[in-house]
Every structure is written in structure tokens, then in C-alpha cells.
Amino acid sequence: MTAPYDPDDREKVVAKLPAALRQELKVRAAQLGVDIKDAVTEGIHSWRADPSPRPQVDTSGGTSFSTYVPTGLYGAFKDDCKSRSLAFNQGLAQAIRLWIDNHPSPGRRAPRPTGARRIIFGNQKGGVGKTATAAGTAQALAEAGYRVLLVDFDPQGHMTRQLGYAMLEIDAPSLAKYMLGEAKGQVRDLLVPIEDGPFGGRLFLLPACKDAFLLDAKLATSRNIRIKETALEKALEPLEKEFDYIVVDCPPSLGFSMDTALYFVRTRDGEDKKASGIVIVVLAEDSSADAYDMLFDQIQDLSEDMNVEITMIGFVVNMYDSRKGYIATSSLDSWKKIGDPPVIAVMPERKEQRESVRLKQPLLAYEPDCEQSEIMRTIAREISQ
Template structure:
């Protein structure tokens, strides 16, 4: 029987829980508009009311987690854990897991649109953070309950390698071969799941292939692709109904390959403007501004030539450090002054991103509480709003 506890009479509870579980609780509570302390209270009450033996939760590497339970419930719960022969940390982890399993993400059950929303991350300049931001935003979208496909469209394959996978070799099927009509089988057979934490089962990647270096030249001479700009869309079309978002990490190029990505993120007939489009990662320095001018011209030329609308969703100022002085701060101010597109995120230059790359782990599972992860989530929320 559940005891009627007063919601205003609470005591602090401290436990050690894995970062993945804490983050999943944080995201789910936010999605459902529930305070974390109320979610944990519901989980504890449900756990106490049902004394079935539960599957243990992996609490390895747990760190401090604190919340507030109604006064009296904490002591009773600790006694229950003792009677069931499990540590308190395991009990609270099981209670949270029970709440998560019985309070599903509203985004998982929402009706999927007729086609996936298409987000590309592009800039002609290399080293501005296209891979880091496309990967991080894709992780944040998946963490929030969406099915997301992350595509490594850069033949250098940084995204593929940073997530711990190998590039397809030149003789293997690949996205490039599907674009050129040279591949057998289905493209979905090439997808690999990113099985980490809060986005497990919802985030997939299409790895890069070394033959993509030849894609520009082959598109120029291919008889299979009558309209070059449509090649990426035709290849990905069979996958679109399986995902809520398709996120593309583009190459540092202004050639045909980039044209296919820009055409792919255009506003389609019947689609609201701004749902799909391009994010532009930049640095707080002058060379990024020069590169943006070239990309802007390419977007405008393609829009006119193909009679399409391509939404520029915003700048992401990457690796920002105000300690670098006037160049950094004045450049950030200049990006914000443009106004359209707006600056949608300022990514601080911190060690967590570099560490996650070195360890070949997704940032949001390696360091879910770091400032960079929070910026990725903020951008994802703007996408979903």
C-alpha cells in the first residue's frame, strides 16, 4: 500500500549512479514535464509495491547523484533494499529504470512524418567542427527519442573513425556506389548501430568509403545520374521512412558532392520552410568568414539554377575560447551580427570532445554532463521545437 507522503516535506538522498542512467532520467523527465525528484519518488514507490526480482542495473563507474524523496520514504526504501539483499545504489537504479520503462518518450510513439527531416552540416573550410557538431546533434536528437541516421559523407572518414568504425574499402558497396548506380543490394545493409547509452537502438551511422574521393569526377561523367544534384536524394530515398532525422556530415568541398547535399536538404513541396536545411559550423576567426562567403554563393547559385529553397538554419561557432582575446570575441560578435542565419550554438573549446574522439566514444555517452554536450542538446531542442 502506498503511503500518502507530503510533496513539500522531503529529505536529500545521495546515491552513485552511472552517467548514462542519470542522463536518460534527465531527458525523459524533461520530455514529460516531470520534476526529477517526482520521477524518482514514483519509481521508488512502484519498486516497493512490486517485490518481484528485477534484472540488475549496471552501476559500474557510478558518480554522485542527489535528489529529494518525501521524508520517511528514504528510510523505508533502504530497509526494503536490505531485506531484498541488494545495495541501496542498486535499488535506486532499479527504481529509476522501472520509472523509465513505464514512462515512455512521447517522441518514440509519435507518428513519423512522410519523410525524414534532413540536416546537413557544411562549410568549404576544413577543421571547423563539421564532424563534431553533426555527430553531437545527431546523438542529442536520438537521445531525445528520435530515430536518427548519421551519414559520413566526407571521404576522409573522420566521423567513421571517431566512432570506432572502419571505412568501407574501395571494392565494397558504399553510398557513393549507390549514388552512381554501381552497387548491388540495399543501402540499409550498410548501416551500423551506435549502441551507447540513452540513444541505443535509435542512432545509426552510414560509414564513409575511400572511393568517395572520386565521386565529384564520376558524377560529372555518369550516365546513370541524369540530374547530378539529385543523386544523394535518390540513394537515400528508400531509408527516409525509417528515420525521423537524417544528418549529413559534408566534405570540405564546393563541388558536385556538396551540390547533392545542398539539394537534398532543400525545402520540399509541402514541407514547412526551415524544417530541413544546412547548419554551418564556423570558427571565431576571419578565414571562416571567407569560407562562408564561398558557401553562401554556392547556395544562392544552386537555389536559382534548380529553383529551390535551401534554408540556412544557423551558424555553430565551434572551439570558442574568449581567452584568445579580441580576435575571438570580435569574430563571435560579427557572426551574431549577421542575424540571418542566426548563431544557434557556441561550442566551447574543452577537453571532453578531444577525449571522446581519442577513446572512439560518442561525446554524449562519454561526457553527458559536460558543457559541450549541453550545447549539442540545446541545438537539438531548437531543431525539434
């Protein structure tokens, strides 16, 4: 939607709205790739343009909701609500309901002819929040209506456990065994649905396995020289037509497992350069910069050795806190100055993420309105462009 106003000239609007309506607005906006503030602005304009009475919206149990609308619109809208003998909360609820009704869900998307878009989250340095960011982005993509497979490719299995699932046993079929040609049956039999929240059966997890620590060593000693790069792709190939996105949480290493993940997201023949690639999760500190230098070298070496192109989608600067002073702010500036890849999100550290992990619930189901959830949606929109 093209806004007929300066997008920076806005004022804050605060109201109390029921959780169900807020959630429906967030999901529909995500499905259509529209910023919530623009959706609310359009809904208000449509509501003001049609003075006929509208059905009452149940606003009981409403909690705080805030967004930004063009300067001056807030006051004019409040005056309209008053002239129609409506409480402001009811008027805003009607405007949002009108926008939702005028913008139906796009429904089930047809499979892409080139298969799922493939996104990996990586960094050689551990403890940067890579797992939480991968999981949250996958949830946001599923919330937006895409079919998403979330792959826990880290042998530590943090994602699997944080979402409340058990790791696969060492003697059971696993992704690692499929990669090495040691498993029978179908890899789809390993998938578990994540039913929490507004995912509607669109989000699935391929859990980690306790034998994944052996994967690098086995790839290194394989007689098939090409299996080192193609193993992950071959294992997941049967699933590609079933999903719009395959999101992979990579191990914090530069070994053969990371090589095979990078090869998996290379730009394929006939595929847009931005369709697949790697999102690099970093902190606003020097150790992340050192880790990125090593990852960058690995990407360049693999690209040259295999004659492939690997897109670096962008950085997510995680757990950012400007109160840490010069180290944090100057480091953030340094990430932004790189330019290519760009910084696509700056994620503050908030308690909601830690709470959701403690409770073993997806972040967007546990606290869909928190700042971190909104930023996960922003990352998802950047990826899905």
C-alpha cells in the first residue's frame, strides 16, 4: 500500500483491544506483507469515509494496543467517534475489523515450482541467540500463511528442547543418518507438528538427534567426496515440495556440517538470488565480528571451490542494549556500515524470549504482542520479499 502521507510524520495511538482482534490483525497484516500501522491507518480512513452504522465489536477484556498513524488523524478520528456516539476503543476496533474484512486471507499458497525457499541461520560464535531467532522467524513465516519446516541442525539440540520436544535417540532414524545414507523409511516420518499459536498446522519441526555430534567426523571420512556438500540437500529433498520455507538452525562451527548447510542454500538454476541464503546472527561486540570474518571466508571458499553463489541475506544484531555504551553503539554502527549484507533487524534483549524458553512455548504463541515478536515478523517480511 502506498501511503498518501509522509511515513515519518506520525503520532502514537494507544487503545484497549481484545486479544483475539489484535492477533487477527497481526496475522492478516503478516500474510499480506503490510505494516500494522499502515493497516490501521487504512482501516481508519475507510471507517471515516463510510458514516453508516457498523456492527459492534466485542471489546470486553481489552488490553493495551499501540501503533502509529499520520499526525492529525488521531484527533480527527476521535472527533468522528464522538460525533457517532462511540467510545474510541469501539471505533478503533470497528476500523480494524473493517480493514480485516476488506483484506481476506490469501489462503493456501501453491507450491513453488523450484521447491521450498531455504534459509539457514548461522554464526561460528555460540550464544548469540541464533536458535531463538531462527525459531521466531519460522513462527512468523507460518503465522503469515506459509508452510514452514524448522530443522534443528545443531547437535546441542537447544531448539528442540526449547520448543518442548525430545531429541531423537541415538539408535533411532535421524537427519544425520539420512544424510549419511544409514536410515531407512521416509524422512517426513521424523517431523512433529508445532500446534501452538496461530500456526494452523503450517509449522513443523525436524528434531535434533543425539548422534549429530558424529556427523562431521563421518562426513570427513566418507569415500564419496561430494557427500560433504550435498548431504543435507539430498536428505531434505523429499520434503521440498511440501513446504514454502525450510528454515535451518545451524551448529556454531565451521566444519563439514556448515559446508553442507551453505551448499543447501546456494542459488539454484532458475532461482532468484534472494530466494534462499544465510541470515547471520551477531552481537554488538568485537567477538561476533571476528566470528563473522571466519564465516565469510568459509562462504567465499565454498563458493569458489563449488562454483556456486551463496546469498548473505543480512545481519540480525541480537540482544542489543544501547545502555552498554560505546562498545554496543559503535559495534552496531560497524555492522550497519558493512552495507552488503545489510542489517535487517536489531533485536533488543527482553524477558519474554527467556520466559517462552523456560515454559517451552513458541515465542509468537506465548507473547505475540511483545517487541521481539514484532521484530521476528520484520525478519520474516525481509526474507519473504
